[in-house]
Amino acid sequence: MKTATWLVAVTSLAVVGGGAYLAGARGVGQQQLHMLVDMAVAEAQPSKPEGSGPIIYYRHPDGLAEYSAKPRKTPDGREFVSVRESEDISFTASGITTTEASDQPKTTASRSAATKRKVLYYRNPMGLPDTSRVPKKDSMGMDYIPVFEGDQPDASTVKVSLGKLQRTGVRTATAEMASISRKIRVPGTVALDERLISVISMRTDAFIDDVANVTTGDRIGKGESLFNFYSREIATVGAEFAAGKGDLRSDAGSALRLKNLGVPDEVIRSIAEKHQVPTSIEYVSPRNGVVLERMATTGMMAKPGDPLFRIADTSHVWVIADVPEFDLASIQNGGPVAVRVRSLPGRTFEGTVDLIYPEIQQETRTTKVRIELPNPDGILIANMYADVEVETGVQEPVVAVPNSAVIDTGERQVVFIDKGDGKFEPKDVALGMRGEEQTEITKGIAAGDQVVVAANFLLDAESNLNSALSGMATEEVKP
Numbered sequence: 001m002k003t004a005t006w007l008v009a010v011t012s013l014a015v016v017g018g019g020a021y022l023a024g025a026r027g028v029g030q031q032q033l034h035m036l037v038d039m040a041v042a043e044a045q046p047s048k049p050e051g052s053g054p055i056i057y058y059r060h061p062d063g064l065a066e067y068s069a070k071p072r073k074t075p076d077g078r079e080f081v082s083v084r085e086s087e088d089i090s091f092t093a094s095g096i097t098t099t100e101a102s103d104q105p106k107t108t109a110s111r112s113a114a115t116k117r118k119v120l121y122y123r124n125p126m127g128l129p130d131t132s133r134v135p136k137k138d139s140m141g142m143d144y145i146p147v148f149e150g151d152q153p154d155a156s157t158v159k160v161s162l163g164k165l166q167r168t169g170v171r172t173a174t175a176e177m178a179s180i181s182r183k184i185r186v187p188g189t190v191a192l193d194e195r196l197i198s199v200i201s202m203r204t205d206a207f208i209d210d211v212a213n214v215t216t217g218d219r220i221g222k223g224e225s226l227f228n229f230y231s232r233e234i235a236t237v238g239a240e241f242a243a244g245k246g247d248l249r250s251d252a253g254s255a256l257r258l259k260n261l262g263v264p265d266e267v268i269r270s271i272a273e274k275h276q277v278p279t280s281i282e283y284v285s286p287r288n289g290v291v292l293e294r295m296a297t298t299g300m301m302a303k304p305g306d307p308l309f310r311i312a313d314t315s316h317v318w319v320i321a322d323v324p325e326f327d328l329a330s331i332q333n334g335g336p337v338a339v340r341v342r343s344l345p346g347r348t349f350e351g352t353v354d355l356i357y358p359e360i361q362q363e364t365r366t367t368k369v370r371i372e373l374p375n376p377d378g379i380l381i382a383n384m385y386a387d388v389e390v391e392t393g394v395q396e397p398v399v400a401v402p403n404s405a406v407i408d409t410g411e412r413q414v415v416f417i418d419k420g421d422g423k424f425e426p427k428d429v430a431l432g433m434r435g436e437e438q439t440e441i442t443k444g445i446a447a448g449d450q451v452v453v454a455a456n457f458l459l460d461a462e463s464n465l466n467s468a469l470s471g472m473a474t475e476e477v478k479p
Helices: 002-026 030-044 108-116 162-168 232-243 254-260 265-274 325-330 456-477
Strands: 055-059 081-084 089-092 095-098 119-123 145-148 171-174 176-192 197-201 206-211 225-230 281-284 289-294 307-312 316-324 336-341 349-360 366-374 385-402 413-420 423-428 430-434 438-443 450-454
Touching (some): 176 325, 232 254, 385 450
Antiparallel strands (some): 171 450, 336 385, 349 366
């Protein structure tokens, strides 16, 4: 090949020399001489092989950075040069190579693999949101980079440099298996236990002879005197019982009638022993407690069923809490509760959820929850205002992330995953129980994933921007 080239060069020089001699001898003009020289040089240069494959675009005939997808002419009327598939650049595993003729021939397999991939569009080499359907150069003369079919990056993935990570304050944490706990804080009021309230009344007509020195609000012990009364019916039955054998073990006869009329056991025992009916019978308190109401007065005539006293045992009280409807599913019977009363700062009363009322208040959309509290010293008083703290949560370990890792837009919940090397990928997740510090993830990520817990809103904004620009670029390159 080199010998042939050398012979062509020598021959060309000889032709040029001869042509110059003839031009001088016969008077040929200088213009004709230049034409002969150009022809000789063109013959001496090796011919460029023609490209193969379909025409993919057209370039400027002078090699300027001007391209066209259709046949086109320059301002001076010259045609743009067509560029076929084999003449364009292609990207292989070893790097960027040209498909033009070279000293190192390529194999047929590599050539066919290169031509199988389709160029979708060309993107800006500096990463700016600018794309082109044809090859192009930027303002600094750098070639736009082709994007092949199947090589489009995930538009939602965010790439952040290490320096930018430090400036924006991006921090990550590990998703882990943990138990979720949460405290529901709601208002409540102290109420008396309805089961520990007694109403004192007579079972027969009676005259109140004397009332003990107890008033509403007084504390009274079990067995203490409330009032004395006289009943003609009780006196008649008592006389029959005293005239008889006075057998207290008998469940029939006068003794049973006295019990049914509400005569205390101590009075019946006294009649049996003394065989005498007292003119005035003492009525004592059936329980310890506080006098809620006193309707009995000296000299009054009490009809059967008329309430004379109301006494409440305050050793146990209720707290009625108003729980919002959206928190109702988190509360269960038997759950631990802490109650604090504003009038007793520094003290906390421990109790349990006893009952969830089966009704939602239409006006407030809340449900009443009953809590039982021990009150041995009687310090808790009815209608006190209380701050109720109900412990709720999931006892079994679940996949959990810090609360700050979740971006909740209302329509979707997103968590950013740290993929390493400054890459962050958004993941749609399904949420479960939300605790004080952690949130349960039921779908989307697994334990061990690195999630972003700080500056994730900045990543979300950049991810949305990338997706929007990618969508605009895709629309732009559509034919």
